[in-house]
Amino acid sequence: MTKVIADISMSLDGFVAGVGVDLEHGLGIGGEGIHDWVLQRPRSDADQAVLDRGFEETGAVVMGRRLFDIVDGPHGWDDEVGYGHDQDQSVAPPCFVVTHNPPAHWRLGARFRFVTDGVVAAVDRARTAAGAKNVVIMGGAHVINQCLTNGLVEELRLHLSPLLMGGGARLFDGVRPTALRQREVIVSPRATHATYDVVAS
Amino acid sequence: MTKVIADISMSLDGFVAGVGVDLEHGLGIGGEGIHDWVLQRPRSDADQAVLDRGFEETGAVVMGRRLFDIVDGPHGWDDEVGYGHDQDQSVAPPCFVVTHNPPAHWRLGARFRFVTDGVVAAVDRARTAAGAKNVVIMGGAHVINQCLTNGLVEELRLHLSPLLMGGGARLFDGVRPTALRQREVIVSPRATHATYDVVAS
Numbered sequence: 001m002t003k004v005i006a007d008i009s010m011s012l013d014g015f016v017a018g019v020g021v022d023l024e025h026g027l028g029i030g031g032e033g034i035h036d037w038v039l040q041r042p043r044s045d046a047d048q049a050v051l052d053r054g055f056e057e058t059g060a061v062v063m064g065r066r067l068f069d070i071v072d073g074p075h076g077w078d079d080e081v082g083y084g085h086d087q088d089q090s091v092a093p094p095c096f097v098v099t100h101n102p103p104a105h106w107r108l109g110a111r112f113r114f115v116t117d118g119v120v121a122a123v124d125r126a127r128t129a130a131g132a133k134n135v136v137i138m139g140g141a142h143v144i145n146q147c148l149t150n151g152l153v154e155e156l157r158l159h160l161s162p163l164l165m166g167g168g169a170r171l172f173d174g175v176r177p178t179a180l181r182q183r184e185v186i187v188s189p190r191a192t193h194a195t196y197d198v199v200a201s
Numbered sequence: 202m203t204k205v206i207a208d209i210s211m212s213l214d215g216f217v218a219g220v221g222v223d224l225e226h227g228l229g230i231g232g233e234g235i236h237d238w239v240l241q242r243p244r245s246d247a248d249q250a251v252l253d254r255g256f257e258e259t260g261a262v263v264m265g266r267r268l269f270d271i272v273d274g275p276h277g278w279d280d281e282v283g284y285g286h287d288q289d290q291s292v293a294p295p296c297f298v299v300t301h302n303p304p305a306h307w308r309l310g311a312r313f314r315f316v317t318d319g320v321v322a323a324v325d326r327a328r329t330a331a332g333a334k335n336v337v338i339m340g341g342a343h344v345i346n347q348c349l350t351n352g353l354v355e356e357l358r359l360h361l362s363p364l365l366m367g368g369g370a371r372l373f374d375g376v377r378p379t380a381l382r383q384r385e386v387i388v389s390p391r392a393t394h395a396t397y398d399v400v401a402s
Binding site: 012033 | 213214215231234349357359361363364365366367372373375376377378379380381382383386388390391392393395397
């Protein structure tokens, strides 16, 4: 059955990107470190398995407009690198972009759809597209926070990276108190992958 | 060899206490949830082992004045409950309290010493007292953040509890970018206990 999952890499001090995010620095200054478990080679078997399973089980993706602008930008996604990083992009899931103003033109193809009536509608459309697979809210922080605030998130998957960023885009900012149930924790050499059920908020 | 360790329980959104910390509510409103792995019964074997080992290896404790006021307050520590919660308090380590104004009187005994010349001096005095055991900086957030800023922390032990607090005392606030090495992660039914070496900041 489809689950709605917020799935994101985070520093121990709660940042999902560094300061200074722009089209040149999509993860912000020093933000690559938050994604070492994906980006550093050789990738560990444990990290590869987490990445494979996440990709396999995802039927649709929800993202914010600023994140879309980065992935559609000059240093963004291409035929080789996209959702799930270096997974087979020919079978990558459709992406629903939450935005007030859809772009007139964009570089990446029809796999991207623009939703102008908010996160609830975006998750709803993603759910329809996902079939039996899951909906993954991939970020940025603002969209995940909005989805948590609207009670849309059923599962939280945090990839906790061993660093303190000291600043940047903070996950969970303004989110209300929420009870979680720790369901699975996978430890790799470069991260702790922790999965939680959202119990109540 | 003595190591200086910041050891604290934290919600996934980075809080070590709730809002409204006072002598009645030492952990703030809802802050007990951050310490479920210690407080809930029956305690799991994994959590008990983490608690036992932490207590066993600690030769001296550093804490801030606000935390001291709570542990010395009417709902604070006693002969049965203290550092390490329900560990044997007759062999509990000395506590060095960072404060500008030492109290004239206090309820708890001579195990508490007051250091008026800052966190560097407090850690220094704790190190001398610890002998071959470790120095643990137990909190609050402000003192741990100060110790990180001053490059005093060699190891970070986070007990990550499955909840979002939504507000309270934030760990790592204002701390500079810091590289860590994930060394050990112990998963219990109620928390993820993650230990990191501080590599560089």
